[in-house]
Amino acid sequence: MTKNDFSGFCALLQSQRKQLLGEMREKIASIEDGPDFPNQLKIADNDGLPDAAAEMNDAMVERESQELLEIEAALARISDGSYGSCSDCGDEIGGARLKAYPAVKRCLRCQEKYEHTHGQNHAA
Ligand SMILES: [Zn+2]
Secondary structure, eight states: OOHHHHHHHHHHHHHHHHHHHHHHHHHHHHHOOSTTOTTHHHHTSGGGHHHHHHHHTOHHHHHHHHHHHHHHHHHHHHHHTOTTBOTTTOOBOOHHHHHHOTTOOSOHHHHHHHHHHHTOOOOO
16 A cells, blocks of 8 residues: 555545535435534534434444444554555455445454354445
C-alpha cells in the first residue's frame, strides 16, 4: 500500500460516506417529520446520525448506519496506517478486494471464516 493508494481509497470512502449520510438524512427526515422528533438537532451533526438511526428501528436505515460505521472505521484505519491489513490475521487484504469493498476489514479467507461462524452471507 503506497501513500497514493491510501489517498485514493480515502477519497473513495469519503464520497461513499457523503452519499450515505445524504440518503440517511433524507430517510430519517421522511419517516420522522413530526414536530416532536427529538433527533432533529442531532441529525445536523454527522456524528449523531448513527445514533439517530439506531433509535428509529428501521431495518434499512439501520443497515446504512452500520455501513456508515464501517466506512468511518476504514477512514480511521487509513489515518493510523493500518488500512489494507486484515483485522484478523494481519495479512494484506489486496487491492482488488479493497477496490470492490473499500470499507472491508478482513481478507477473503478470514471473511469466509467469519461468515461461517456468524452465519452472515453478505459479501463485504
Ligand atoms: Zn485475514
